[in-house]
Amino acid sequence: xxxxxxxxxxxxxxxxxxxxxxxxxxxxxxxxxxxxxxxxxxxxxxxxxxxxxxxxxxxxxxxxxxxxxxxxxxxxxxxxxxxxxxxxxxxxxxxxxxxxxxxxxxxxxxxxxxxxxxxxxxxxxxxxxxxxxxxxxxxxxxxxxxxxxxxxxxxxxxxxxxxxxxxxxxxxxx
Ligand SMILES: O=C(O)CCC(=O)C(=O)O
Ligand SMILES: [Fe+2]
Numbered sequence: 545x546x547x548x549x550x551x552x553x554x555x556x557x558x559x560x561x562x563x564x565x566x567x568x569x570x571x572x573x574x575x576x577x578x579x580x581x582x583x584x585x586x587x588x589x590x591x592x593x594x595x596x597x598x599x600x601x602x603x604x605x606x607x608x609x610x611x612x613x614x615x616x617x618x619x620x621x622x623x624x625x626x627x628x629x630x631x632x633x634x635x636x637x638x639x640x641x642x643x644x645x646x647x648x649x650x651x652x653x654x655x656x657x658x659x660x661x662x663x664x665x666x667x668x669x670x671x672x673x674x675x676x677x678x679x680x681x682x683x684x685x686x687x688x689x690x691x692x693x694x695x696x697x698x699x700x701x702x703x704x705x706x707x708x709x710x711x712x713x714x715x716x717x718x
Contacts, residue, residue, distance in 0.1 A: 573654055574658055575650070575656060575657040577653060577656065587647055588635050593663075594631070596663075597626075597665065605618075632673060633685075635673065635674065635675065639687050673691060690716055
């Protein structure tokens, strides 16, 4: 958290003060062998909704991140964890940090792929979230309007399965 604050140039623990990392949700994924992997996906493309995700995976490939127009394989490194920036961190950092679109391919191997994701979400679901005031200036006006995390999650679970639309929903168009 200290490092993230440092990267933004805001007071240490500023993100914690906003009750951003109170709630933890865990998802365990099991991707069995798929005989026709070209016909489906293990997990459809999405960005994680919260602040940060910590992901542990076994040594099976499958996770991909979108870089420009390409899907890039994230080769598992034994003992390493993957940290994803979520949409809320993109929004409160006023676009200094970007949440990355990612997906998991259907597993063409006999050995199952297993992963565990821990999502760090805003703890206060009824508080208003938007770009940190100290990151807004005449040169860099707020890119997003404020909203409740509850509103955000409602939209997250009712949106179509594919792709990145939600940060754009709160984006202020100039
Ligand atoms: O299984 C994976 O490696 C990714 C899981 C994931 O993206 C998620 O739970 O949001
Ligand atoms: Fe994810």
